[in-house]
Amino acid sequence: MVSPAPLAARPLNERFVERLLRCVTGLTGFGIGIAFFVQADVGVPPWDVFHQGVAGKVGWGLGTVIIATGFVLLLLWIPLRIRPGIGTVLNAVQIGLVENLAEGIIPDATTPVVQVSFVAAGMVSIALGSGLYIGAELGSGPRDGLMMGLHGRFGISVRVARTSVEVAAMVVGVLLGGTIGIGTFVFALGIGPMVQVTLALLRMKPSQLDRATSEALEQ
Numbered sequence: 001m002v003s004p005a006p007l008a009a010r011p012l013n014e015r016f017v018e019r020l021l022r023c024v025t026g027l028t029g030f031g032i033g034i035a036f037f038v039q040a041d042v043g044v045p046p047w048d049v050f051h052q053g054v055a056g057k058v059g060w061g062l063g064t065v066i067i068a069t070g071f072v073l074l075l076l077w078i079p080l081r082i083r084p085g086i087g088t089v090l091n092a093v094q095i096g097l098v099e100n101l102a103e104g105i106i107p108d109a110t111t112p113v114v115q116v117s118f119v120a121a122g123m124v125s126i127a128l129g130s131g132l133y134i135g136a137e138l139g140s141g142p143r144d145g146l147m148m149g150l151h152g153r154f155g156i157s158v159r160v161a162r163t164s165v166e167v168a169a170m171v172v173g174v175l176l177g178g179t180i181g182i183g184t185f186v187f188a189l190g191i192g193p194m195v196q197v198t199l200a201l202l203r204m205k206p207s208q209l210d211r212a213t214s215e216a217l218e219q
């Protein structure tokens with residue numbers, strides 16, 4: 001049996017305003033979620049261990065390092081022949097800006113109950129944010145794009161590429177002074193299933209090209 005052809009990508013101008021709002025809202029949620037992890041002080045997500053370690057060395061805010069790292073990673077897209085989208089650029093800038101602002105608003109967690117609550121809030125905020133911005137189909141973030149580029153360019157499985165890059169970033173972050181803890185492992189183990197749920201819940205209606213392709217396959 002012949003496998004059906006992949007559905008066409010959604011055109012940029014199709015429901016653009018709605019998709020842009022979804023993307024911006026999702027990235028805001030992502031930045032707030034990272035700030036909750038930072039203020040919980042029980043370990044941050046793997047990539048943010050790296051960001052935190054660099055921030056401690058150079059004296060920048062965590063969000064500022066997130067932005068700088070995003071643009072450095074975009075340079076690595078060039079030899080991998082990946083084209084960024086509008087969402088890619090927004091991802092590189094907005095998450096860090098929001099994290100800097102949210103970290104200044106969210107108080108420090110002073111009790112174990114508050115720490116657990118902050119980790120839970122961070123997980124939910126990042127999962128919902130991911131579901132919105134990924135579902136907007138305006139381009140992957142710098143970190144996800146790097147992993148997909150390694151997959152496409154060298155044939156490395158996405159899972160291996162993702163795990164290898166994140167573990168390497170986390171190890172370097174720990175060596176630089178980043179915080180690893182129970183929050184890091186909660187994120188690593190739980191965010192995948194949670195994003196899978198939010199992607200299903202927040203899925204947009206099929207694009208016009210998707211419907212046309214499906215109809216053609218059925219004929």
